[in-house]
Each structure stands twice: as structure tokens, then as C-alpha cells.
């Protein structure tokens with residue numbers, strides 16, 4: 001009989017692992033504590049509006065295609081992806097507005113009037129970003145970074161020798177500033193550090209890989225909204241034979257005789273040959289597995305990524321200026337990051353991200369209305385900041401929008417709010433982090449928990465807090481790498 005694998009969590013990481021394993025004939029059971037799949041990528045429908053609660057932009061679509069191919073998915077089982085243009089519209093505090101296009105020629109053209117001195121820099125910067133991707137993606141994204149041995153494989157040596165080209169010794173900000181002279185463009189490209197919850201003044205410039213991913217590989221809208229992707233993957237896992245159990249909160253991973261034996265859930269013990277936890281790695285290793293205090297402490301010390309506060313607003317009337325994706329920048333970007341990452345307090349003057357899927361799918365809001373997903377970055381939870389002052393933050397968001405000529409006073413006809421504490425309580429994310437572990441230090445890639453937990457034979461990790469990191473495509477890869485680990489024969493040796 002094929003091996004039985006328990007997967008804790010039906011987030012993107014758990015669903016990807018379930019699909020890879022079920023497609024290879026493993027018996028797979030997915031335990032999800034909530035009543036629906038998706039985890040951070042959930043969905044709310046209310047008062048005629050539909051909202052995604054988490055991710056809104058999909059990058060690296062070939063990762064998703066690879067997952068669909070592994071499952072032999074038919075065309076009608078796959079979501080449709082639509083390119084987004086402009087990829088994002090930026091609103092600056094000085095009143096200027098810039099539309100960034102994935103089409104490099106069009107973006108360059110836009111820059112000729114917006115920041116003429118920097119128009120020619122765009123290509124050079126994206127070449128630099130592309131070089132980092134080409135040098136690092138094979139080692140740091142598409143494979144497990146399990147041990148030094150694999151890192152030192154002969155084929156990785158050229159990369160290690162060209163280490164300075166991946167720019168690990170400068171910060172994101174220093175890297176960006178060495179290319180662009182217009183502070184508005186420095187701010188724009190610095191912001192990509194937040195794509196995995198990091199601080200551009202601390203994270204290594206290697207993260208300048210992200211603009212290449214967004215501009216040259218493209219940013220996509222999932223038709224129907226990101227939750228359509230969750231639905232598609234959950235249906236595919238089930239079609240391949242995986243059992244998805246909702247409302248099943250795993251209490252403990254059973255480790256007896258030095259290896260994983262199964263899970264304790266719904267007041268029962270269910271044996272499994274191996275377990276993949278898609279729950280946060282720190283939560284898994286400190287709450288679900290018995291172990292020495294020293295090991296737990298090592299996990300607790302990993303710095304979480306930032307958290308976020310989400311307002312889901314049903315808005316009466318339509319605004320002409322915002323595109324599908326929009327950023328309203330704060331006045332003092334440095335101060336904002338100091339608030340979030342150093343003082344660990346909500347930003348006094350936040351940068352506001354707004355995504356309106358009704359721009360691409362009009363059915364997501366009633367006629368004459370729009371569905372606004374509004375996100376601001378927040379510090380991860382500490383003892384001192386667990387109570388979010390929603391009213392103060394709402395007021396500063398509305399004020400920021402007003403400064404760009406958008407007045408939503410009296411026009412918000414629906415509001416749902418998701419706080420850092422909600423994220424922690426619903427998904428067990430460590431301190432409400434939205435991307436898992438931060439990449440603020442140079443050795444973050446090496447500190448991040450690996451997909452195979454060497455100290456607990458039979459236990460694997462998949463998700464944003466494990467290798468290769470947060471964000472939808474990386475989390476899908478994480479599920480694949482964890483599944484690949486299970487498929488190796490040592491997974492079953494104790």
C-alpha cells in the first residue's frame with residue numbers, strides 16, 4: 001500500500017504539497033482548522049461585494065503551470081491569468097502620479113516625462129536585477145537549501161565565486177540608490193523589499209531580484225480573484241484523491257521512537273508515515289512538536305516578517321484615477337520603516353496599497369460601486385502592540401487618500417477589517433507575520449527553516465515561513481520541495 005501522508009493546513013503550501021503527492025499515488029489527508037481552504041489567501045463576500053483577504057498579484061506564473069502540469073490538470077481546471085496594465089499606479093505626496101508598465105518600452109516612455117534623468121537607468125537596473133535572478137534562482141528558489149553539501153555542489157560553484165554580483169553586502173536601498181537619482185524612483189524600487197515583509201534599509205540588495213520578477217517575468221491577475229486559484233487547487237487535490245478535512249485543528253504531531261508517527265486531531269490519533277506542516281514553521285516547532293526548550297528557543301528567535309492591517313471597503317461611486325493596483329506613498333518613507341521594524345509601532349504616516357479587482361472583474365461590486373482592498377504594513381506582534389487602534393489608522397489612511405484628491409467620506413458602505421491579531425488567531429502565523437521569516441539579515445536565506453526537519457525524521461515544512469520564503473509562487477515551490485523530500489526514501493527512515 002502507498003505511504004500515508006498527513007498535511008497540516010490547506011494554505012497554498014499545503015495544497016501544492018497535496019497535489020504533488022496525490023498525483024504520485026500517495027494517500028494524502030489535509031487537516032485545515034478553518035472551514036475553508038486558502039489560509040491567508042481567503043475570501044469574503046458581503047453586501048454584494050467580493051474581496052480577496054490576502055495576496056492580489058501573482059508573479060512567476062510558470063511555477064503554477066508546473067504544478068498544474070504535475071497534476072495533469074485539464075484546461076478547465078486551470079485558472080485564467082490576465083496581465084495587469086499598468087502593473088501599478090503610484091501616487092506621491094507631492095501630487096505626482098506614475099503608472100508603471102510591465103512593457104519596458106512603455107514604462108521607459110512614461111519615465112521620459114516623469115524623471116527624464118532616470119529613463120535610461122530603468123533597463124540597466126532591470127539587467128542588474130535579472131543577473132541576480134539568473135545567478136540565484138536555481139540554488140535559492142528551485143531547490144532545497146538543505147545543507148552545505150548541496151550548496152557546494154560543483155554546479156553551484158560558479159555562483160558562489162560570483163557572489164559579489166548577487167549584491168549581498170549592500171542593502172536594498174543602497175543598491176537602488178546607486179542606480180536611480182530621483183528620490184521618487186528610489187522609493188518605488190525600495191518598496192519591493194516589502195514583497196516579502198522586509199525593510200529596504202536592512203535587507204540585502206540580493207532582494208533587488210524582485211523588480212526583474214515583476215517587470216520582466218510579469219505580474220498577473222487571476223480571473224475571478226486570487227481565491228479562484230485556491231478553489232482550483234483544492235478541487236484538483238480532491239480530484240487526485242486527497243482528502244480535505246475542514247474544521248480539523250491539529251493539536252500535536254506525534255513523535256515516538258525518534259520519528260513522526262501521525263497527528264492528534266479531533267480527539268483522535270491518526271497514524272501517518274510522514275507529516276508536512278503548512279502551519280507557520282515557528283508555530284509548528286514550538287507548539288505542535290514536543291522538543292527540547294533549546295530547539296524551541298532557536299525557532300522563537302527567528303525574526304518574523306512584518307504584519308499587515310487590511311480594510312475591505314465597499315465604496316459607493318467610482319474613482320477615475322486609481323488603477324487595479326495602486327500605492328499611495330507616505331511623506332517620510334524612512335520614518336515609516338523605522339516605525340514598523342525598529343520601534344515596532346504602527347506607522348504614523350502609512351504607505352497605503354489599494355487593489356480594486358472590480359477594475360478587471362466588474363461583478364465583484366454592485367453597479368456604481370467598487371471593492372477596495374486596502375493594506376498597510378504593520379509591525380509583527382509584540383507584548384506592547386497587540387491592540388490595534390483601528391480608528392486612528394483608518395483616519396490616517398483616509399487622510400492619505402484625501403491628499404491625493406480621493407475623498408471617501410460617507411461613501412464606505414461595507415467594511416471588514418483584518419488585524420495582525422486576526423492573522424495570528426486564524427492562521428497561527430507567528431506574531432501575525434504575513435510572509436513568515438523576515439529577510440532583513442544577510443544570512444536570512446540560510447536561517448530560514450528548511451523543508452525537511454532533520455531533527456525530527458518524517459517531518460517536513462511547507463509554506464511562507466520555510467524555504468524558499470513568502471509570497472504565492474515561493475510558497476507553491478515550498479510545497480513542491482516538501483513533497484519532493486517526502487518522496488525520497490530517507491523520509492521514512494527513523
Ligand SMILES: Cc1cc2nc3c(=O)[nH]c(=O)nc-3n(C[C@H](O)[C@H](O)[C@H](O)COP(=O)(O)OP(=O)(O)OC[C@H]3O[C@@H](n4cnc5c(N)ncnc54)[C@H](O)[C@@H]3O)c2cc1C
Nearest residue numbers: 009011012013033039040055056057250279463464471472
Ligand atoms: C494581506 C496580505 C497580502 C498579501 N499580498 C501578497 C501578494 O500580493 N502576492 C503574494 O505573492 N503574496 C502575498 N501575500 C503573502 C501570501 O498570502 C502568503 O505568502 C501565502 O498565502 C502563505 O501561504 P502558506 O501556505 O504559507 O500559509 P497560510 O496561508 O497561512 O496557510 C496555513 C494554513 O494552515 C492552517 N493551520 C495552521 N495551524 C493549523 C493546525 N494546527 N491545524 C490545522 N490547520 C492549521 C491555517 O488555518 C492556514 O489555512 C500576502 C499576505 C497577506 C496576509
